[in-house]
Amino acid sequence: MSAPPTPSSRPTVTEREARQVAEAAREQDWRKPSFAKELFLGRFRLDLIHPHPLPADEDVQRGEEFLAKLRDFCETKIDGAVIERDARIPDDVITGLKELGAFGMKIDTKYGGLGLTQVYYNKALALVGSANPAIGALLSAHQSIGVPQPLKMFGTQEQKDTFLPRCARTDISAFLLTEPDVGSDPARLATTAVRDGDDYVLDGVKLWTTNGVVADLLVVMARVPKSEDGTGGRGGITAFVVEAASEGVTVENRNAFMGLRGLENGVTRFHRVRVPAAHRIGPEGAGLKIALTTLNTGRLSLPAMCVGAGKWCLKIAREWSAVREQWGKPVALHEAVGSKISFIAATTFALEAVLDLSSQMADEDRNDIRIEAALAKLYGSEMAWLMADELVQIRGGRGFETAASLEARGERAVPAEQLLRDLRINRIFEGSTEIMHLLIAREAVDAHLSVAGDLIDPDKTLSDKARAGAQAGVFYAKWLPKLVAGPGQLPRSYADFHPSGHQDLSGHLRYVERTARKLARSTFYAMSRWQGRMETKQGFLGRIVDIGAELFAMSAACVRAEHLCAEGDHGREAYQLADAFCRQARIRVEELFGRLWTNTDDVDRKVVKGVLGGAYEWLERGVVDPSGDGPWIADATPGPSQRENVHRPIR
Numbered sequence: 001m002s003a004p005p006t007p008s009s010r011p012t013v014t015e016r017e018a019r020q021v022a023e024a025a026r027e028q029d030w031r032k033p034s035f036a037k038e039l040f041l042g043r044f045r046l047d048l049i050h051p052h053p054l055p056a057d058e059d060v061q062r063g064e065e066f067l068a069k070l071r072d073f074c075e076t077k078i079d080g081a082v083i084e085r086d087a088r089i090p091d092d093v094i095t096g097l098k099e100l101g102a103f104g105m106k107i108d109t110k111y112g113g114l115g116l117t118q119v120y121y122n123k124a125l126a127l128v129g130s131a132n133p134a135i136g137a138l139l140s141a142h143q144s145i146g147v148p149q150p151l152k153m154f155g156t157q158e159q160k161d162t163f164l165p166r167c168a169r170t171d172i173s174a175f176l177l178t179e180p181d182v183g184s185d186p187a188r189l190a191t192t193a194v195r196d197g198d199d200y201v202l203d204g205v206k207l208w209t210t211n212g213v214v215a216d217l218l219v220v221m222a223r224v225p226k227s228e229d230g231t232g233g234r235g236g237i238t239a240f241v242v243e244a245a246s247e248g249v250t251v252e253n254r255n256a257f258m259g260l261r262g263l264e265n266g267v268t269r270f271h272r273v274r275v276p277a278a279h280r281i282g283p284e285g286a287g288l289k290i291a292l293t294t295l296n297t298g299r300l301s302l303p304a305m306c307v308g309a310g311k312w313c314l315k316i317a318r319e320w321s322a323v324r325e326q327w328g329k330p331v332a333l334h335e336a337v338g339s340k341i342s343f344i345a346a347t348t349f350a351l352e353a354v355l356d357l358s359s360q361m362a363d364e365d366r367n368d369i370r371i372e373a374a375l376a377k378l379y380g381s382e383m384a385w386l387m388a389d390e391l392v393q394i395r396g397g398r399g400f401e402t403a404a405s406l407e408a409r410g411e412r413a414v415p416a417e418q419l420l421r422d423l424r425i426n427r428i429f430e431g432s433t434e435i436m437h438l439l440i441a442r443e444a445v446d447a448h449l450s451v452a453g454d455l456i457d458p459d460k461t462l463s464d465k466a467r468a469g470a471q472a473g474v475f476y477a478k479w480l481p482k483l484v485a486g487p488g489q490l491p492r493s494y495a496d497f498h499p500s501g502h503q504d505l506s507g508h509l510r511y512v513e514r515t516a517r518k519l520a521r522s523t524f525y526a527m528s529r530w531q532g533r534m535e536t537k538q539g540f541l542g543r544i545v546d547i548g549a550e551l552f553a554m555s556a557a558c559v560r561a562e563h564l565c566a567e568g569d570h571g572r573e574a575y576q577l578a579d580a581f582c583r584q585a586r587i588r589v590e591e592l593f594g595r596l597w598t599n600t601d602d603v604d605r606k607v608v609k610g611v612l613g614g615a616y617e618w619l620e621r622g623v624v625d626p627s628g629d630g631p632w633i634a635d636a637t638p639g640p641s642q643r644e645n646v647h648r649p650i651r
Helices: 015-025 035-040 057-077 080-086 091-100 118-131 133-145 148-154 157-169 287-298 301-323 335-364 370-395 403-408 416-427 433-444 446-456 462-483 506-536 538-567 571-597 601-612
Strands: 173-176 192-196 199-210 217-224 236-243 249-254 265-276
Touching: 035 370, 035 433, 035 506, 035 538, 057 091, 057 118, 080 403, 091 133, 118 133, 118 301, 118 335, 133 148, 133 173, 133 287, 133 301, 133 416, 148 157, 148 236, 148 287, 157 217, 173 199, 199 217, 199 236, 217 265, 217 287, 236 265, 236 287, 287 370, 301 335, 301 370, 301 416, 335 370, 335 538, 335 571, 370 416, 370 433, 370 538, 433 446, 433 538, 446 462, 446 506, 462 506, 506 538, 506 571, 538 571, 538 601
Parallel strands: 173 217, 192 217
Antiparallel strands: 192 199, 199 265, 217 236, 249 265
16 A cells, blocks of 8 residues: 555635635526526516425325424423533434434435435424424534435435435434635635545544534545646545544544534544545535535525524513513513514514425425525524524513523523524524625626626636627616516506405515515616626625515515415414514615615725724723633644544444
8 A cells, every 4th residue: 555645735725716616616507497596686486486386295294204203202302401401412312313213304215214305304403403403403414414415416326325324324424624724715625635546545624513523424525636647536625425433533622612502513633544435425626516516405404493493482482471561461562572572473484484485496396496595594594593682682681591590490491592592603504694695696696797797807808808798788688678667566466465354465575576676776786886896895795685585585475375375274374474574574675775875884894904904902902801822723734633532423
């Protein structure tokens, strides 16, 4: 056997090179229709989501049977207070979930899994996440981004036969991309995988490896050097399935966080770890594309748990506000508190509508849902955090008090403050809110860049720009006139959303149609005004995306209400909730439109430069810094581990 190759140093990457890596990894084509993509282009394609798509009867039966078993397990076997106290999910709980088949929910039955649809997988995550969010994160990291999903989409038959049965019943998997100095900029990835005969040799350090402490199988992203003699592979960021027990794999730390105390998240070092080439997922250089494609539906697991959180917030708010009296009546009847309860109820309804609609579209695979899933993650994580914050406020001092303290003094142990801590990470997990804004914005303006991108690309020649100008002229000559008028201006449009005796939702859909056209006009105006500088206007792009998220949620809420009404399942109440949500959302949308052009973005940039330049250091005087010593970013130099291996497989 030849000597192991020497690992390379961290690559130096310019801003432009980093953008090129990200652009190459994204899915380039739109082979299927997308409701959200059309929405950002000013086209309200209600026909893509209405009538509401429905699961097959056999999928419903299989899903409901599992949910019943899972509910019983959650009620009898899971003690969230114990997990919070011990900062660990008990081994017998994890073993019980394995026996129940919860680790194989998304794995096909021919590999020993349950073969649940995305809809029921998400319902299961919402349920188990309400028992304890760390368990939801455990199951989600294993199936949504761990070994099963990438292999399902990109694995060879041999890989599926080898690993999927293990993932379905016995083994836990984790996904390893982030590094101490690499977050959402994978172009700087430093972990290497160097070809050596029939193996690759891995070297590097991975951070925030959810499930990594207890995992048996790892999906690892590593940089493969390009073959210099032309006889090897193309190189680039590549995905591998790695046995966690392999020689040279060391879990150096189990990380602790402000929330999700039961999370088995760590730091993993690879030192000359040999991985068979047969365990490479897809070709060399396809790792980021595999990761992003996996996340197209994998991101739906996070809003699923946000929906569960909203449902629990509503339950506690209802029960508490009915018994807590102030000034002669229940606090719920005081307008200041009642508005918060209305927000929680309406928003929970809308989040579930967004989740179920996106999940069912994922199951049917008729539409491209990359934007819908990203919007669901973005919107769900932000709104769930707000709902939990409002619940803490409704509970007052008891909301700030821990469940253990409440129980110790004889009151119901309501973990409201824990939920707030547990939910906070969702605005960072699987793409922070800021990154999600940029990712969605890039997809939202894809049609513009495909016809006019060369006009604002400084590296393009004059002939390229001339050709792009001609293409853009043809596109905009057809597109812009369609943004002037539409069904949203006709008073009888969408009349089937105003059944007798119910709230009128047709007006909200007319508003969505009109506002989608306004949103598209605003985007076009901004591109005309800033051209190549558009990508630096992150505040503007974020507001554009937030408006689109509200419009998508309004559409989903109305469609869900109409569906429930047609099914005779709480139709009147659903219409009331949809109406309340849409009225609340419209206020937020109008505020966002106002802030598109009237904001402090320019002033903020000047202040930031002053802060970084030390101009305001005098403002920091008068306090002490309780932070400990040490570097801001831990050293991740490749080499043998100097620490104890805290890897803890569960058997």
